[in-house]
Amino acid sequence: MFSDKNLLGIGGFGSVYKGKLRKPRSIEISVKRVSHESRQGTKEFIAEVSSIARLRHRNLVPLLGYCRRKGELLLVYDHMPNGSLDKYLYDRSAGTLDWRQRLHIIRGVAAGLLYLHEDWEQVIIHRDVKASNVLLDSEMNGRLGDFGFARLYDHGANAQTTHVVGTMGYLAPELGHTGKATPSTDVFAFGAFLLEMTCGRRPIEQHERERTIVLMDWVTEQWRKGTIIHAVDTRIPNGFSLDKVTLVLKLALLCSHPLRTARPTMRQVMKYLNGDMLLPKLSPAYLSFTMLERMFNGEFNQNMLADASSTSIGAISDLSGGR
Known part of the structure; x- marks a missing residue:
């Protein structure tokens, strides 16, 4: 469930929430929930997945996974505890x-x-x-x-x-x-x-x-x-x-x-x-x-x-x- 108390921020294409991934190991994550109202939401989702799913560099935010659930577009990242610069x-x-x-x-x-x-x-x-x-x-x-x-x-x-x-x-x-x-x-x-x-x-x-x-x-x-x-x-x-x-x-x-x-x-x-x-x-x-x-x-x-x-x-x- 997405709760307001876990809301990290709201951007032009949706909201980002803090969460926890329990399997295969317990780690903190950030989940980007792409907005339904965004006319470019699907395009953004495809762009993010296609361009960074296989990228591995210490100065890029790693994408852990993604899915489409009940029409929603979800992107799962490593959580960055110190937030936005x-x-x-x-x-x-x-x-x-x-x-x-x-x-x-x-x-x-x-x-x-x-x-x-x-x-x-x-x-x-x-x-x-x-x-x-x-x-x-x-x-x-x-x-x-x-x-x-x-x-x-x-x-x-x-x-x-x-x-x-x-x-x-x-x-x-x-x-x-x-x-x-x-x-x-x-x-x-x-x-x-x-x-x-x-x-x-x-x-x-x-x-x-x-x-x-x-x-x-x-x-x-x-x-x-x-x-x-x-x-x-x-x-x-x-x-x-x-x-x-x-x-x-x-x-x-x-x-x-x-x-x-x-x-x-x-x-x-x-x-x-x-x-x-x-x-x-x-x-x-x-x-x-x-x-x-x-x-x-x-x-x-x-x-x-x-x-x-x-x-x-x-x-x-x-x-x-x-x-």
Whole structure:
């Protein structure tokens, strides 16, 4: 029986409950009960089952089983006792994470995405990378979950055009033009996730007088003014490494670059985070959404477009190099 006292959360497609699996061994589980009212419920159920039933990685939430019962769609997962990551970023009553914990979670999610993009038998695009879809196990390891929007295809094949899904603030700009989810669109969302983790703020925020703050633009502006350290979450206890924080912020902006070809792969991201590669030397202007907006509005002349194009190519060259 599903009881309100065991309710863990309610999402766009249904509810998640805590439970216990008694056989073959007693373990705590989370059961996702896909909503009848959801028009995409069956599609989400099929996507989750087909894409993650056989996945095995320490930074992904493991799917233990699934069934259809009396028309209901049920997904059974390992229970993550520390819940969703976003509560530690935005719920002040839940406590906060120090920098060591945040960096550990960041590396874990990056490792999970690398596995999905390159190391599994097919390419899996998550399509909804964000803090609320990262769950924390008993040791505070970050595990990427909720594969309801996932798409998969064979290595070497081209991504197919699909309906654009995801969350505002994490959607790569090219999705609106091509409708194609690729590893690069996941990288864009991962960049927004890095900003969440470091700044403790949502990618898009509504402020007084209907003023909208785009976190990427705000951090880029702080960098331009030489005050990028002001973007860091003031609630991080016990201090942090200025070099590491700056690295993560600049990597976040590079991952969320408006031009798809300028973004790194998740393998390169892991090398940057582990200190095995140096970030390319880029200016704040190169990483700004404003540049892309001007290009689309026709405010750049042909010479400026050529300069922007050559800069992009140079960035790709730098990204493929090492120390």
